[in-house]
Structures are given as C-alpha cells and as structure tokens.
Amino acid sequence: MSISALTPPFTVETATAKVRAGEDLWxxxxxxxxxxxxxxxxxxxNRSTFVHGRDQIVDFLTDKWASERDYRLIKELWAYSDNRxxxxxxxxxxxxQGHWFRAYGNENWEFDTNGLMRTRHASINDLTIxxxxRLFRWDSAGVRPDGHPGLSELGL
Incomplete structure (x- = not known):
C-alpha cells in the first residue's frame, strides 16, 4: 500500500502501516x-537543520545519503492520534572512512487530509559502533525483510 493511501484519522492498524510504509520509503x-x-x-x-518544501527535502536527503552510506532504517510506532x-x-x-554508526531518535509527524506529511520534527543521537x-543486516538500498526483527525485538 502506498504511504499516501493511508490517511487520517488513524487507527492502530493504519498508523502502524503508515510507519512501516515510511520506513520502506526511506x-x-x-x-x-x-x-x-x-x-x-x-x-x-531534523536535528538542528530546518527544511521547508519538497525541493529542500530532496537537497537535504541527497546530502544525507551521500555521507551516510549503506543506510538501513527501522521505525516503530510510539503513539498516534487523529492526524499525528x-x-x-x-x-x-x-x-x-568506513566507520559504522547507529543513530537513535524520535519523530513527531503531522499529516494533511490526503495522508501527506506536512510537519516532521526529528531528534537524533549518533553512537559509534x-x-x-551492527544489527541491521539486509541487502543495501532495500526494504527491511518481513522476517527481520524490529526495534523491540532487537532490544533497542
């Protein structure tokens, strides 16, 4: 299911699906x-960077993934309401240089009625590992396989 097909108001099922769709997309x-x-x-x-609009999102993510190589992400639902x-x-x-890191964080999302995210606040900390x-070992540049453990199962 596409990420924008999941629209508010959210239920636990649609919020969980929205989080996984976002993870897969990133x-x-x-x-x-x-x-x-x-x-x-x-x-x-995002941390101390402020981004406005899709063009800046593209620029930000292009720079991010140029420096954060072999990026693999896992997200987990924490809470939800009607459109958040x-x-x-x-x-x-x-x-x-080949040094590995694990970044931990929290995000707060707000969506419009069409299911597009209009606000994203991300707080992130990095740890050298x-x-x-490493715990996230699946093919690079691909979605997390269905059988791969999530954050809670990994003790994170």
Whole structure:
C-alpha cells in the first residue's frame, strides 16, 4: 500500500502501516521519491537543520545519503492520534572512512487530509559502533525483510 493511501484519522492498524510504509520509503534512499510523501510546503526540523518544501527535502536527503552510506532504517510506532503519529527509530550507516554508526531518535509527524506529511520534527543521537555490533543486516538500498526483527525485538 502506498504511504499516501493511508490517511487520517488513524487507527492502530493504519498508523502502524503508515510507519512501516515510511520506513520502506526511506530505505529506498531515493530523495525524489521520498519527497513525494510530504506536502509541497512541508516543514521539518531534523536535528538542528530546518527544511521547508519538497525541493529542500530532496537537497537535504541527497546530502544525507551521500555521507551516510549503506543506510538501513527501522521505525516503530510510539503513539498516534487523529492526524499525528510519533515514532521511535534507529538506523545504521557508515561514513566515508568506513566507520559504522547507529543513530537513535524520535519523530513527531503531522499529516494533511490526503495522508501527506506536512510537519516532521526529528531528534537524533549518533553512537559509534563496530562492524560486529551492527544489527541491521539486509541487502543495501532495500526494504527491511518481513522476517527481520524490529526495534523491540532487537532490544533497542
């Protein structure tokens, strides 16, 4: 199901599906495709960066995935209401020197009536990890396989 097909008001089932659809979309690492899940005038706070509109989203994600290589993301529903969803997430990536990191965070999302995200607030912290500590091991640039554990199952 497409991410924009899941529209408010959310139920636990549709909110959970929306979170997984968002995870799958971000794991494509395709900035143009990801930006289509947001309103044309979407507003973000990502760490200390403020982004407004799809063009800036594309620019931001292009830069992000150029420096965060082999990016793999898992999201989990935390809470939801009529048109808002809170998620917790973790993702793993390596830098240009081959050092691995796991980023942990929370996001607050607000959607328009068409199911497009109009507001995204992300708080994120990074932790250096060894290759042997990596937990997100599936084919690069692809969605998390159905059998792969989520955050709770991984103890994150």
């Amino acid at each position: 794991n494509t690492r395709d900035p143009e495709r990801v930006a289509l899940g947001y309103t044309p005038d979407s507003r973000w706070r 969803i809170a998620v917790r997430f973790a993702y793993e990536y390596r830098d240009a 060894k290759d042997t500590e």
